Amino acid sequence: MKILLLVSLTMLPESIFVDKEYYRLRKHFTWLNYSVYETIVKESKRNNINPILMMSLIQYESGDYCNNNFSYMEKVVSHSGAIGVMQVMPFHLKKPLNLFYYKHNIKIGVKYFKLCKKKAKKTCGKSIPWVHTALRFYNQGMNGSAVKYKNWSYVERIIKKFKKASK
Secondary structure, rough: OOOOOOOOHHHHOOOHHHHHHHHHHHHOOOOOHHHHHHHHHHHHHHOOOOOHHHHHHHHHHOOOOOOHHHHHHHEEEOOOEEEEEOOHHHHHHOOOOOOOOOOHHHHHHHHHHHHHHHHHHHHHHOOHHHHHHHHHHHHHHHOOOOOOOOHHHHHHHHHHHHHHHHH
16 A cells, blocks of 8 residues: 655745755855855845855855864954954954854854945945955955055955856
8 A cells, every 4th residue: 555645845844945056056165054055145145245255255264274164164263363254353243242153253244344345346446346355355454555465365365266156
């Protein structure tokens, strides 16, 4: 005797319908799990930022340093005091949040990048794309000088990863 089991699609968990883009991006960002992916996409869309650019930034800020081990990426603290997956400086917080919790860290990091983007679009000329300047601001601080900035390899590596993951 065979029993036919019909399950309503509304009864299945939402995570079963993971989109193809997530699997494609996992090839580029091995630390990426679906919950982190959802958080990055949600916060990026909320702030009008490309989520793949934010994943590329995270890769450089903590992924490479922590051998793509996400549990280490969440807990990493730089010599300058930047915390977590997006290496957020605690003074960027308006209210106390746990920056070691990836959802808070990504929310604040993406929001700060939005401010960097806004300032970059106002200040950069035609010769340098705003994204280069925004990444420099994210790394150096928004009051830093382009002339004194010595870490252009930071910007170039993120742009290179972004282009490769966007294909």
